Amino acid sequence: MIYYVAVGERTFVVELGPDGVKLDGDVVEVDLAHVDGTAVSNLLVDHVSHRIVARGTGSGRWSLHSRGRRFEAEVLDERARTIREMTGGSSGPIGPRPLKAPMPGLVVKVEVEVGDVVEAGQGIAIVEAMKMENELKAAGPGRVHAIHVTAGDTVEKDQLLVEFVALDEEGAE
Amino acid sequence: MIRSLLVANRGEIAVRIVRAARERGIRTIAVYSEPDRLAPHVLAADEAYAIGPAPSAESYLVAERLIEVAKRAKADAIHPGYGFLAERALFAQAVEDAGLIFVGPRSETITAMGDKTEARRRMAAAGVPIVPGLTESVADPEAAVVAARDVGYPVLLKASAGGGGRGMRVVEREEDLPRAFDAAQREALAAFGDDAVYLERYLDSPRHVEIQVLGDAHGNVVHLGERECSIQRRHQKLVEEAPSPAITQEERAAMGEAAVRAAQAVAYRGAGTVEFLYQNGDFFFLEMNTRIQVEHPVTELVTGIDLVDWQLRVASGEALDFTQADVVMSGHAIECRITSEDPLSGFLPSTGVVTRLEIPSGAGVRWDGGIHEGFEVSLHYDPLLAKLIVHGASREIAIARMARALDELVITGIETSASFHRRVMDEPDFRAGTFSIRYLDEHTELLESDTSEEALRAAALAAALLEDEDRLRHRIPRIGASAQVEMSSWRAAGWPWRKGIS
Numbered sequence: 001m002i003y004y005v006a007v008g009e010r011t012f013v014v015e016l017g018p019d020g021v022k023l024d025g026d027v028v029e030v031d032l033a034h035v036d037g038t039a040v041s042n043l044l045v046d047h048v049s050h051r052i053v054a055r056g057t058g059s060g061r062w063s064l065h066s067r068g069r070r071f072e073a074e075v076l077d078e079r080a081r082t083i084r085e086m087t088g089g090s091s092g093p094i095g096p097r098p099l100k101a102p103m104p105g106l107v108v109k110v111e112v113e114v115g116d117v118v119e120a121g122q123g124i125a126i127v128e129a130m131k132m133e134n135e136l137k138a139a140g141p142g143r144v145h146a147i148h149v150t151a152g153d154t155v156e157k158d159q160l161l162v163e164f165v166a167l168d169e170e171g172a173e
Numbered sequence: 174m175i176r177s178l179l180v181a182n183r184g185e186i187a188v189r190i191v192r193a194a195r196e197r198g199i200r201t202i203a204v205y206s207e208p209d210r211l212a213p214h215v216l217a218a219d220e221a222y223a224i225g226p227a228p229s230a231e232s233y234l235v236a237e238r239l240i241e242v243a244k245r246a247k248a249d250a251i252h253p254g255y256g257f258l259a260e261r262a263l264f265a266q267a268v269e270d271a272g273l274i275f276v277g278p279r280s281e282t283i284t285a286m287g288d289k290t291e292a293r294r295r296m297a298a299a300g301v302p303i304v305p306g307l308t309e310s311v312a313d314p315e316a317a318v319v320a321a322r323d324v325g326y327p328v329l330l331k332a333s334a335g336g337g338g339r340g341m342r343v344v345e346r347e348e349d350l351p352r353a354f355d356a357a358q359r360e361a362l363a364a365f366g367d368d369a370v371y372l373e374r375y376l377d378s379p380r381h382v383e384i385q386v387l388g389d390a391h392g393n394v395v396h397l398g399e400r401e402c403s404i405q406r407r408h409q410k411l412v413e414e415a416p417s418p419a420i421t422q423e424e425r426a427a428m429g430e431a432a433v434r435a436a437q438a439v440a441y442r443g444a445g446t447v448e449f450l451y452q453n454g455d456f457f458f459l460e461m462n463t464r465i466q467v468e469h470p471v472t473e474l475v476t477g478i479d480l481v482d483w484q485l486r487v488a489s490g491e492a493l494d495f496t497q498a499d500v501v502m503s504g505h506a507i508e509c510r511i512t513s514e515d516p517l518s519g520f521l522p523s524t525g526v527v528t529r530l531e532i533p534s535g536a537g538v539r540w541d542g543g544i545h546e547g548f549e550v551s552l553h554y555d556p557l558l559a560k561l562i563v564h565g566a567s568r569e570i571a572i573a574r575m576a577r578a579l580d581e582l583v584i585t586g587i588e589t590s591a592s593f594h595r596r597v598m599d600e601p602d603f604r605a606g607t608f609s610i611r612y613l614d615e616h617t618e619l620l621e622s623d624t625s626e627e628a629l630r631a632a633a634l635a636a637a638l639l640e641d642e643d644r645l646r647h648r649i650p651r652i653g654a655s656a657q658v659e660m661s662s663w664r665a666a667g668w669p670w671r672k673g674i675s
Contacts, residue, residue, distance in 0.1 A: 001641060005633040008624065014637035016663040023634060030663070032638045039529055039585070043635045050631040053529055053585050054639055062636040065585050068592045069628060073636035102521045104552055108359065126356070130522045130556050132339070132407070133360055 006074045096142035096164040101155040105129035116144045174489045175250045179243040182254030185543035187214035193481035202246045206232035227553045236264045250274035259464040276488040282439045286461040296458045299438035304457040306373025314351035332361035333369035378609035379450040384432035385472045388441040391492045396429040413468035414507045415475045418606025474506035474564040505571040506564045509594040512556040516593035528586035533578035537564045
């Protein structure tokens with residue numbers, strides 16, 4: 001069985017066969033054992049011990065903790081990978097990245113208006129969470145195209161707050 | 174001695190107070206908001222009373238209801254912890270007016286020190302050095318601009334009623350002042366119900382060094398040495414230690430004496446903290462916190478003095494049974510505040526259910542916690558989940574011990590600050606003890622991912638094997654297949670002596 005495992009920015013190829021395990025083509029000696037009734041596993045990779053707390057979140061996605069680090073992994077087999085490639089996955093963002101709420105909270109202030117030109121790092125909105133005000137900043141330059149919230153709104157994590165258009169794109173209008 | 178105590182707080186500090194009280198044989202009474210029905214402080218106490226819905230303003234901050242519960246439960250005393258009502262003079266007064274003991278200083282002391290501008294006036298009069306700045310709050314952005322010209326940039330805007338970083342803003346340039354002033358006022362109003370803001374000179378690279386004091390109702394005041402709290406983010410402390418790696422024995426004595434003078438100036442009763450900014454041998458009074466401090470355990474570990482126990486004894490009328498000369502510091506202690514904040518996304522708050530919790534243990538390790546497995550961390554309360562504290566014979570040993578303890582800590586289900594702390598323990602400037610409150614600005618690399626190739630490879634392997642096992646488990650067995658077929662082929666390769674079993 002061949003699995004394609006995406007972790008962070010990387011994708012690893014893991015082959016599980018009758019002769020053992022290969023990682024990106026290299027044979028590695030591995031053993032994975034579980035503590036019964038818990039999410040705790042111990043992975044030995046060439047005898048190096050990794051204590052792992054794992055949780056499957058479905059569709060090949062795994063949330064792993066090891067030595068204080070969290071890893072989000074997605075495991076695809078060949079078939080799933082082919083389907084993913086054919087459907088194209090995400091085509092990548094067009095224009096400046098929209099501003100989304102990074103956490104649930106209360107919109108204290110929106111610091112821009114539709115039509116404003118913003119620079120990378122410019123404050124766009126202030127969202128209060130856990131009694132602290134957090135200033136959300138523009139990821140890149142652009143012009144404010146749409147504002148979806150006003151001061152006083154309660155927002156959920158990942159809720160769309162402000163959309164932008166690229167300055168050059170707009171010039172072509 | 175107090176016989177029954179209502180703990181008007183939640184989280185780790187409520188658990189800490191319940192523990193101290195139980196050790197004294199005091200009956201403990203917890204209060205809880207709706208989502209805190211099964212919170213650790215409720216489970217730890219002898220009795221528990223519901224006080225309202227989730228928002229603090231409708232539960233933990235409702236003074237009348239707390240006093241009413243205390244009477245109903247026949248409590249002798251109320252311990253406010255820190256935060257919430259701990260530094261509300263009116264609450265302290267109302268508790269005493271109800272015939273109950275307030276575990277803390279007199280309400281007049283809280284009033285004097287709680288008004289930061291009043292505190293500055295009093296400290297200056299008592300001969301305690303203060304930072305150049307205003308002794309009055311400023312009404313509007315225009316007045317702030319005028320005042321800032323006298324004080325000199327950079328200036329620090331602070332909430333008059335405040336503490337803990339809320340309502341604080343550093344302003345480097347005049348053109349940024351009006352906006353920062355508005356934000357500081359809003360935060361001050363939201364956090365303290367009072368939008369008064371004042372400003373003072375912002376020192377460029379000071380350390381935050383604070384002195385623990387302890388006074389009784391008979392006029393005795395001692396200091397228990399300093400805590401170094403310079404590792405901060407937006408004025409919220411992240412790592413604290415005792416003693417400070419920066420100050421000399423002479424400076425310790427001078428700061429300690431100043432802190433005792435400060436406490437005596439307000440007839441201080443109970444445990445309190447005098448905060449100073451320290452730079453190149455000079456120190457300036459910052460503020461006095463008239464309550465138990467989050468980071469009190471590091472002082473307890475180096476002095477062997479139980480501060481919460483002494484709060485209860487002093488509140489019961491006991492006199493201190495030791496003098497300044499008896500206070501001896503031994504070894505080194507470090508505390509890391511484990512918060513529900515994600516260091517890799519700029520410390521944004523994280524919420525969710527704690528799915529697994531493994532608490533570090535072993536020699537010299539202490540855990541003051543306010544969470545358990547199954548506990549839901551919401552946005553209603555402070556992000557402090559627990560404090561991990563270590564003690565060792567030297568600073569070097571304490572750092573190594575903290576690194577080891579952090580490696581043992583497992584919290585899943587929410588993001589925490591633990592990975593940040595682990596990196597700080599390896600960071601050369603921290604290890605050398607050469608840092609100021611600018612530490613985080615100077616070490617932004619600590620907020621980036623440092624994941625090693627080895628860790629990524631292990632994660633990828635673990636995910637692939639887990640997924641494979643999962644698929645195998647859910648596959649419908651073929652008719653006639655033996656149970657041993659369940660063992661996946663890669664694993665059979667790892668157990669060569671098992672080959673041929675099936």
